[in-house]
Amino acid sequence: MASLSLKNLNKIYDNNVQAVFDFNLDVEDGELIVLVGPSGCGKSTTLRMVAGLEDITTGQLIIDGKDVTRMPPKDRDIAMVFQNYALYAHMTVYENMAFSLTLRKENPLVIHEKVMAAAEILGLTDQLNKKPRQLSGGQRQRVAMGRAIVRKPKVFLFDEPLSNLDAKLRGATRREILLLHKRLGATMLYVTHDQTEALTLADRIVCMSMGYVQQVGTPLELYDNPANVFVASFIGLPPMNFFDATVGEDKLTLEGGVNVPLTDSERESLSAYAGKTVTLGVRPENIELGEDAQLVVTNCENLGYNTLVHGHINGHKTTAKLRGWFEYKQGDVVGVSFARKHFFDKKTTNAIR
Amino acid sequence: MTNANVNLKHDRMRFIKNKTSANLALLGIVFNVLYFVSIYSSDVGNYYYKAEIGISVVYNLLFLLITFLSSEGVKSYKLSYSYILIGVGAMQIVRIFKIPLEAVRAVITVSGAEEAVMSGRQFAYVTVMLTLSAVCCIAGGIIGVIRTGTLEAYNKSLAEGEKN
Numbered sequence: 001m002a003s004l005s006l007k008n009l010n011k012i013y014d015n016n017v018q019a020v021f022d023f024n025l026d027v028e029d030g031e032l033i034v035l036v037g038p039s040g041c042g043k044s045t046t047l048r049m050v051a052g053l054e055d056i057t058t059g060q061l062i063i064d065g066k067d068v069t070r071m072p073p074k075d076r077d078i079a080m081v082f083q084n085y086a087l088y089a090h091m092t093v094y095e096n097m098a099f100s101l102t103l104r105k106e107n108p109l110v111i112h113e114k115v116m117a118a119a120e121i122l123g124l125t126d127q128l129n130k131k132p133r134q135l136s137g138g139q140r141q142r143v144a145m146g147r148a149i150v151r152k153p154k155v156f157l158f159d160e161p162l163s164n165l166d167a168k169l170r171g172a173t174r175r176e177i178l179l180l181h182k183r184l185g186a187t188m189l190y191v192t193h194d195q196t197e198a199l200t201l202a203d204r205i206v207c208m209s210m211g212y213v214q215q216v217g218t219p220l221e222l223y224d225n226p227a228n229v230f231v232a233s234f235i236g237l238p239p240m241n242f243f244d245a246t247v248g249e250d251k252l253t254l255e256g257g258v259n260v261p262l263t264d265s266e267r268e269s270l271s272a273y274a275g276k277t278v279t280l281g282v283r284p285e286n287i288e289l290g291e292d293a294q295l296v297v298t299n300c301e302n303l304g305y306n307t308l309v310h311g312h313i314n315g316h317k318t319t320a321k322l323r324g325w326f327e328y329k330q331g332d333v334v335g336v337s338f339a340r341k342h343f344f345d346k347k348t349t350n351a352i353r
Numbered sequence: 354m355t356n357a358n359v360n361l362k363h364d365r366m367r368f369i370k371n372k373t374s375a376n377l378a379l380l381g382i383v384f385n386v387l388y389f390v391s392i393y394s395s396d397v398g399n400y401y402y403k404a405e406i407g408i409s410v411v412y413n414l415l416f417l418l419i420t421f422l423s424s425e426g427v428k429s430y431k432l433s434y435s436y437i438l439i440g441v442g443a444m445q446i447v448r449i450f451k452i453p454l455e456a457v458r459a460v461i462t463v464s465g466a467e468e469a470v471m472s473g474r475q476f477a478y479v480t481v482m483l484t485l486s487a488v489c490c491i492a493g494g495i496i497g498v499i500r501t502g503t504l505e506a507y508n509k510s511l512a513e514g515e516k517n
Binding site: 092 | 368
């Protein structure tokens, strides 16, 4: 396995569209990094630049201390797993997994050992004689991973590998990838637009938007201390609620006149913003029953252990995730308070700390 | 080769098709086609225009069909197809003594002059083609028999290992 260093990577296409701006990242040996962001944010382009499938316009890519920026893909010792599996339909699972090694003219017995070991890890031993069409989506994705494993590459790249699977299978395969990472101790770069995948899989998450890196950090850092409004809204499900609020002496006044009390530490962090308007962010799970504001219910979703209450506070769309089973009707008014608040600069959208 | 490697080789056979036999069978077909496009190229005095030509054409079609099916069969380690391939190969040898040998010996009078139906050179060519076709089919069949036997024995030992 290997360390990976992306230095000031930029990607400008022939039509002068820039997809990636100054991407910097150091990946340590054995780390699982998840690139997350909405469609078109440049995460797949970055991955493809690492794989060598896209030229790097400017910048440097270093794998294990070696500059591979201009090296062809086959020489980079990288394996990529695609969303659509990219399996050969006419080959059996065994042949698919052995194919890359056969092309490299490795000893057939060595190939056999490697394929059997990978099949054992992935639980594919009984499927080796089957063709891809005889397998489920999850099994096909495991074959694609097996094909990568047998090569023992320096870095594994995953390009939205679970997007073609149904929700149940996605969860199971996600756990398998996590186990695989722990078992192989491999350096992995994983691209997804699903923040649940990012939070559950990553050692560190790189959150991207419009070609720019918005924040790099552990899942908890991104969830607990989002760097800006974009990260705050992207990480977490349901997404964070945002309100414009004016900072008072010991309270925040939301638009419409709702007053929300501030704690001492919150007052301290907002000291530079006295009298100004900031963006208040509150996660649905940080809203609890209380007396700070009145939530007018529009509809309710019972999830068993939790209830999602959708409504508005003084006209601001708000979602609360209340612990327990509640059956509110449209028009009901529920008293709520904010257990944890996030503050963002209105102009820069950066977090206020 | 060490014991471990032998075992590995046998284990590999469970997932790798017998392409050697299959390819030899296909090569047998190729040589047969080369024979067939050459055999009737020197029809002096309509020598070949008799019932035998019909039988020869039908046999050729059957040969192509059976050998192709056998190539697919031996690929999947099916013993019966290996034996069929050996039989078909043996028939290619027999064929040398029928049409080519009779043709090379035949002399036909055309416009008062005697002419050989087949030259010695052409006879040598078609004989070589049939022989090569036979060798390919028989070799493919024999390899198929050996490999199928090996694989069956290995699978049996695996099954016994599981029982124990």
